[in-house]
Amino acid sequence: MQSFSEIDTTSKRASRAAGFAWGIAEEVGKNMRNLEMFGLPGIKNLNLYLQNIKKNPSEKPKKIAKENRPQSKEFCPIYCGTSFLDNCKMLESFKLIKFFNVSYPLLLLPFLSRASDLVGKKISVQYEENNFLLNFDKTIFSKNIKNDHIVSLAKEITIEFLENNNSFSAQEWKELYKLSEETFVEETDSLRTKGAGAGLTDND
Template sequence: MRSLSEIETVSKRASRAAGFSWGEAEEIGKNIRLLELFGLPGIKNLNLFLSEKKNNIFENLNLILETNKSNKNHFCPISTGISFLDQIDNLKDKIISINNIAYPILFIPFLSRSSEIIGKRIKLKFNQTQIILNFNVNIYSDYNFSDLILKGEDVEISFLENTDTFSEDEWKNLYKLSEDTFVEESESLKQGGAGAGLTDND
């Protein structure tokens, strides 16, 4: 089994050889590492994408709006992802739609990393598939990613508000139970606490 470090390095070098700048290749390397860490087919998708890139033109999406439509070609998942990551502070309260994006699996890590930056979960929908990205810690979907998705039609990105999974009563009940561990502060505890004691050696 290949190590994550090896996956990142080879993905970065292969992307540079395919015409991406070193900076872009660095981002790709990190992303393929992340996909493989989460058990998603990053290497497989990158291989196909770089092979297709030789003969096809993908459209760059530099400025992301709420509605983004390609004129002719599919959007490049790398340039779109980098733009999204760079512009995340301006996008975090909007619903973003992108009508066509190539190899959407390669776009997923950019959203995952964005989720960590803004501290919000992100929901991604495309081709009847829904994915929840949780603060760059994990990715949840009921889709079987062994079925390769080459193009993402009608992609929608939304940001989920942070909410507790428990009620206020449940929290109060647990907090009350935790109070049994509290120790009442005594004079001896005060003297043994942090800070200067009864004698000062300075």
């Protein structure tokens, strides 16, 4: 089994050999490490994509808008990803962004995952019946993805910035906060007896 360090280094070198600048190739290396760490088929997708663009180079996005369509070819997921990451704080105001005709869309995910961390919001991604929830570059939850099925072209990718909401009610928070305040109540004989304080034998 290859180590994550080997995955990073080999992916970086292969991306550079395929024509990407060293800076972008380094990002790809980190991304493949993360995808494999999350149990997603990053290496499979990268290998197929790099082989494909030798004969059929893909297109860079000129500027990311709410809806993005390539002029003639398929969009490059790596260039789409770097552009999205570089501009994510501005793109957050769009709330919902769509890309059309993107090659090997799984390769876009790690860039979006890092964008989630930068803007401090979860990001939802959907394409070809695959659903992902990106959590501040800490985890990627996936639904319906099959590791033995590679999506070589996403006709449409939907990216949504999700508002941060508590998973608990205001009443639950009040109850827990009230309980936490007991930590600061002056110790009494009653509390000592119940074991809430330092105790009678803990005074060394």
